[in-house]
Each structure stands twice: as structure tokens, then as C-alpha cells.
Amino acid sequence: MTQDELVTLINKKDEQAFDYLYDMYAQSLFGVIENIIKNKAQSEDVLQEVMVKIWRNLPQYDPEKGRFFTWIVNIARNSAIDKYRSKAYKKERQNLDANNFVHSIETHASLNNQVNSIGIEKFIKKLKPACNKIIDLLFFKGFTHKEASENLKIPLGTLKTRNRACIHELRNLLQVK
Amino acid sequence: MKIKEYIESGILELYVYGALEEAESKEVKKKIDLHPELQAEVEAIELALHRLASGTASYLPATNYAKIKAQLFKNKQPKSKIIRLIPIIGYAAGLSLFVTLSGIFYVKNQSVKQELKQIVNSKERIELENERLVSLEQEYQSKIDFLTDKNTKAIFLPGQGNYQESFAQAFLNTSDNKVVIDLKGLPEAPKGMVYQLWSLELNPLTPTNLGLLEPSTDNGFVSININPNLTTEAFGITLEPAGGSATPTLERLYTLGKV
Incomplete structure (x- = not known):
């Protein structure tokens, strides 16, 4: 299914469309949220907010401005960051990078009840x-x-090409050609 | 514009991240619409990130889905159709028919609701059970992966001294720096006591504490991470007072095995 077909389907806004949206994206949005919040229960709450927000703001999604995936990931990140800031830490976003997703995978693996x-x-x-x-x-x-x-x-140009190489490597590892 | 160079520039990755300014993003979108190769590339980048993000997430329980669904669709109960009665047979007859029909519909509606509730409940139970089985299967799979990893070595720890009946097994993975101990061959630790795992260097005998082997629900397996700089020539298990000891009590050395 192309992204446009997906958006059309979701825009029908019936329960089936919601199921589709959830099946397709809930897990990856949850990953994005957990990377920021590092707390499973709170991340679940944020995911609920995010899914509701996506659902209600669907008419505002503009394909000319970017991918649907980009749009929903952005909603997830912003909600997670809001939640994070509302917590006692009150740190700046720049401090969010203390732990990255590799750490979060390790934490999950050690908890032993995680599947993905x-x-x-x-x-x-x-x-x-x-x-x-x-x-x-x-x-x-x-x-x-x-x-x-x-x-x-690192300079912008270097960042761009280095990031490209990284994503290339990721695609090879995950076998996304 | 050379498509290949454009792809190699790395701008499409930034586009999928949402890391570009709005104007730049719109430019990229225009180009993508013109060139199917760019479209395919963007989809591949997105798929990789999608998988990465799902992969880093912990397990999402079905209850989460149910909660959101309830929030979004709670007000959308199916509406019953209103039957319009044309009063050709008189107001009284119409009213009595209406009362009778309402009664019938009410009873029917109640029993359908009841039935629906039961179906939803049993669906939830099945989902929960399924969730549990999936996570169990994954757990077993990860154990098998660990045990059959080419860097995992099985070490038998036979019983020592007065504890000839006891034994344990250690599965050491030198690339993960992890050891998994199977405790099934050890008697249950008495109250107030706990088994403790030691890494031993033999010449001279130098024990290093690796941690307590607390009874777990995990089928008698305990997993312990090892400092990669540690030289382990043998594993030993002693019985120590609760909380463990700084040095092993050799009189209660239950099992010992050379790596």
C-alpha cells in the first residue's frame, strides 16, 4: 500500500481505519516515545495521547509538507518531550541525548519481558x-x-553524508534494499 | 539534476526525519513527485527507520489499544433505527403497538448487548493469553539463540567435597560477556542463605565475586554479566549468608568447574 492510499484509508475515520493505523504504527511510535521518556507506563500514556492526537488532527496533515510517517513521528516526539519536560527534571532538550536508543534496547533486553x-x-x-x-x-x-x-x-555537509552512510548501513543490517 | 548525486547527498534521509526546514522539505517533495527512483529511496529509508523504532520499543500490551479505542469510539454506539408509525389504525392502537415493539426491541437489544460483552471479554482473554504465549516463545527463542551461539561454551560444574550430589552448569558467552547458570542441580538454599557465583583464577587462587544466584522464576536459570577484563579459569558456587560474602566460604563450596 502506498502512503497516499494509507492516508486515504485512515481519513475514512472508521474503526477499521483506526485499527490499520494502530497496527501499522503504534509500535514504532512507542519506540520513539520510550526513547525519550524511558518509562514504560508513562510511555504508554503518551502513546495513547499521541494516537488520539493523530486521529483528531488528521485533516491537518499536508502531504506537500512531508511524509505521513514523518508527521506522526513528529507528533510522538513532541508529546514525549512535553511529557518529559513536565516531569521534575526540567532539563533542556539538549540534555535528552544522555542515553540513546542503543541503551534503551539494552535496558529492554535486560528486563527480559520484552519481545521486540x-x-x-x-x-x-x-x-x-x-x-x-x-x-x-x-x-x-x-x-x-x-x-x-x-x-x-561537525559541519553540515559532513553530517549529511555521514548520516546517509549510517542509514545505508542500517538498511543493510535490516535488509531494506 | 542528477538523481544519483541527489540521493547520495543525504538530503532524503533528512527529509524522512523531518530535520529540514519547511521550504526545503517542499522542494524535496516536488522532486520526489517527478522521479520514481527518489520515491523508492524515500520509502526504503522510511521502512528502515520504522523497523528500527519498532525494534527499540518494549512490548506493547493489548490493553493500550483497548484504552485508545474506548476513548475514540465510546460515543459511537450503533444507533437503533426509529420506526415511524403512521397512525392509520388510530392513535391508541399505534401506541399499544409501539409499546409492544419497544418492549421486544428492548429485550432483544439487552440480550445482544450481553452477548457482545461476553464476546469482547473472551476476545480480551484470548488476546492476553496470546500475548503471554508470544512473549514466552520469544523468551525461549532468545535462550536457544544464546545457548547455540558459536561463542557460547557449556561448562559442567560437578559437586565438591560433601556435596557430591550437587551439580550446576554454566553457559559462558565470551562475546556478550555473559554467563547463564543453570541451578537445577543444586538443592534449594536454606532460609537466610544464598548461592553465590565466583570467578576463579587458579594460580594463585584468586576469587572474584560475580553475584548472587537468587532463586528466580526463570526455570532455575540465572543470567549474570561479566566484566570483560576479568580472567576466569573456573567457576565456583558457594552457599553464603543472605546478601553474600566478600570472599567465598570454601567449606560450603558446592560445585566447581574449569572453563
Whole structure:
């Protein structure tokens, strides 16, 4: 199914459309949220907010501005960051990068009741640490490329090509051609 | 524009992240619409990130889905159709028919609701059970993966001294720096006591505490991470007072096995 077909289907807004949206994306949005909040129960609450938000704001999604996936990941990140900020820590977003998704996979694997991380763990560990950092900031934490380039102290152009190489490696590991 | 160069520039990845400014994003979208190769590339990038994100998530219980669904669709109960009665047979007859029909529909509706509730309940139970089985299966799979990993070595720890009946097994993975101990061959630790695992260097005999082997529900398996810089020539298990000891009590060395 193409993204446009999917959006059309979801826009019908019946229960089946919701099921489709949930089956397709809940798990990955949950991954994004957990990477920021690091607490399963609170992440579940945020995921609920996020799914409701996506559902209610669907008419505002504009395909000309970006991918549907990008739009919903952005909603998930922003809600998670709001939640994170509302917590006692009150840290700046720049401090969110203390732990990245590799850490979150390890935490989950050690909890022993997690299903999804087991399969992917061995792939992710093969990614270069520099790649983990870049993907974490740009994808999971939602930094703009300018913010990420400042944070990692590498020029924009280098960041772009390095990130491209990282995603290329990720695709090879996950066998997405 | 050379498509290949455009792809290699890395801008499509930033586009999928949402890391570009809105104007840049719109530019990219225009190009994607013109070139199917770009479309395919963007979809592949997205799929990889989608899998990565799902892969990092912990298990999402079905209750979460139910909660959202309830929130979104709670007000959308199916509406019963209103039967309009044209009063050709008189107001009284119409009214009595209406009362009778309402009664019938009410009773029917109640029993359908009841039935629906039961179906939903049993569906939830099945989902929960399924969830449990899926996670169990994954757990077993990850154990098998660990045990059959090429870097995992099985070490038998025979009983020592007065404890000839006891035994244990250690499965050491040198690339994960992890050891899994199977405790099934050890008697249950008496109250106030606990088994403790030691890494031993033999010459001279240097024990290093690896941790307590607390009874777990995990079929008698305990997994312990090992400092990669540690030299382990043998594993030993002693029985120590609750909380463990700084050095092993050798009189209560139950099992010992060379790596």
C-alpha cells in the first residue's frame, strides 16, 4: 500500500481505519516515545495521547509538507518531550541525548519481558557508535540538521553524508534494499 | 539534476526525519513527485527507520489499544433505527403497538448487548493469553539463540567435597560477556542463605565475586554479566549468608568447574 492510499484509508475515520493505523504504527511510535521518556507506563500514556492526537488532527496533515510517517513521528516526539519536560527534571532538550536508543534496547533486553528488542538488538549493536549518535539525535530526538551539526560539532555537509552512510548501513543490517 | 548525486547527498534521509526546514522539505517533495527512483529511496529509508523504532520499543500490551479505542469510539454506539408509525389504525392502537415493539426491541437489544460483552471479554482473554504465549516463545527463542551461539561454551560444574550430589552448569558467552547458570542441580538454599557465583583464577587462587544466584522464576536459570577484563579459569558456587560474602566460604563450596 502506498502512503497516499494509507492516508486515504485512515481519513475514512472508521474503526477499521483506526485499527490499520494502530497496527501499522503504534509500535514504532512507542519506540520513539520510550526513547525519550524511558518509562514504560508513562510511555504508554503518551502513546495513547499521541494516537488520539493523530486521529483528531488528521485533516491537518499536508502531504506537500512531508511524509505521513514523518508527521506522526513528529507528533510522538513532541508529546514525549512535553511529557518529559513536565516531569521534575526540567532539563533542556539538549540534555535528552544522555542515553540513546542503543541503551534503551539494552535496558529492554535486560528486563527480559520484552519481545521486540530481542531480534533487533544484535543488528543495532553492529552499527558504529558514531552512527548511533547521529540517528539518535536526528530521528529519535528530532533535532534539525543544524542543531545536530552544532551538537556533534561537525559541519553540515559532513553530517549529511555521514548520516546517509549510517542509514545505508542500517538498511543493510535490516535488509531494506 | 542528477538523481544519483541527489540521493547520495543525504538530503532524503533528512527529509524522512523531518530535520529540514519547511521550504526545503517542499522542494524535496516536488522532486520526489517527478522521479520514481527518489520515491523508492524515500520509502526504503522510511521502512528502515520504522523497523528500527519498532525494534527499540518494549512490548506493547493489548490493553493500550483497548484504552485508545474506548476513548475514540465510546460515543459511537450503533444507533437503533426509529420506526415511524403512521397512525392509520388510530392513535391508541399505534401506541399499544409501539409499546409492544419497544418492549421486544428492548429485550432483544439487552440480550445482544450481553452477548457482545461476553464476546469482547473472551476476545480480551484470548488476546492476553496470546500475548503471554508470544512473549514466552520469544523468551525461549532468545535462550536457544544464546545457548547455540558459536561463542557460547557449556561448562559442567560437578559437586565438591560433601556435596557430591550437587551439580550446576554454566553457559559462558565470551562475546556478550555473559554467563547463564543453570541451578537445577543444586538443592534449594536454606532460609537466610544464598548461592553465590565466583570467578576463579587458579594460580594463585584468586576469587572474584560475580553475584548472587537468587532463586528466580526463570526455570532455575540465572543470567549474570561479566566484566570483560576479568580472567576466569573456573567457576565456583558457594552457599553464603543472605546478601553474600566478600570472599567465598570454601567449606560450603558446592560445585566447581574449569572453563
